[in-house]
Amino acid sequence: MRLMTEDTPPFDLDAMQDGMSGVDALPRDREQLLPALQAMHDALHWLPREAISYVASHIRVPLSEVYATTTAYSELRLEPPVPGQWHVCTGVACDLAGADALLEAAPTAARIDCQFLCALAPVVTDEHERLFGRVTADELRERAGA
Numbered sequence: 001m002r003l004m005t006e007d008t009p010p011f012d013l014d015a016m017q018d019g020m021s022g023v024d025a026l027p028r029d030r031e032q033l034l035p036a037l038q039a040m041h042d043a044l045h046w047l048p049r050e051a052i053s054y055v056a057s058h059i060r061v062p063l064s065e066v067y068a069t070t071t072a073y074s075e076l077r078l079e080p081p082v083p084g085q086w087h088v089c090t091g092v093a094c095d096l097a098g099a100d101a102l103l104e105a106a107p108t109a110a111r112i113d114c115q116f117l118c119a120l121a122p123v124v125t126d127e128h129e130r131l132f133g134r135v136t137a138d139e140l141r142e143r144a145g146a
Contacts, residue, residue, distance in 0.1 A: 011048050011080065019043030019051060023058050033059050033069055037076055045129070046077040074113035075129075085110060086144045087125045093118035098137070105137035106144045 022039030026032040036059055040051045047070055056066040070076050088094070088102045091114025099122045103109055109124070117123045120133025124140060132143070 011044055011046075011050075015043045015045075016051065020054060023055055026058075028058060028060055030059060030061055033061060033066065034073075037066070037070060037073075041076050046080045048080075074115070081127050081129075083127055084108075084144075085127050086140065087112040088140075089113075089115045089117070089121070089123040089125075091115065091118065091121075093121040094123055097121035101137045102135060102140050105141050109140070109144065 019040035019042070022043060023036045026036050026039070033055070036055045037047065037052075040055055041047055044051060052066050052070060053063060056063045059066070070078065086106055086109040088099050088106075088109050088111060090099050090111045094114070099111075102122055102124060103111065112125070115123050115125070115131065117131065117133060120131075122133075122135055124132050124135050124143075126132070126143070132139075135143075
């Protein structure tokens with residue numbers, strides 16, 4: 001079952017329900033904002049407008065504050081994941097360790113902000129947010145099917 005508004009991509013209502021249950025299990029306290037966002041993100045793999053509104057309502061903080069927190073963390077997506085999409089970390093350590101070569105090896109891979117795993121540079125993630133470190137161009141081509 002899917003829910004869709006005019007400009008929001010569809011999302012799974014069962015997953016939304018799981019996310020809401022995770023948020024409901026948390027105290028209604030401002031300090032629970034990030035755990036609530038993580039619970040919702042874990043269930044949906046991204047944060048549609050409806051999920052963010054639900055978190056704001058439960059935690060009792062302004063919607064603007066929830067969006068500010070959401071956009072401050074690169075781990076929280078505001079767009080649904082693209083099936084088969086790989087992401088290459090472009091933080092300083094990954095850039096120095098060969099992120100550009102990875103992007104050339106898999107032209108469909110997208111750039112992402114620093115994943116803070118500098119000791120494993122260069123780092124890539126798959127569509128399921130699994131992290132892979134010290135990846136070579138050949139390994140990424142093989143994994144991504146590029």
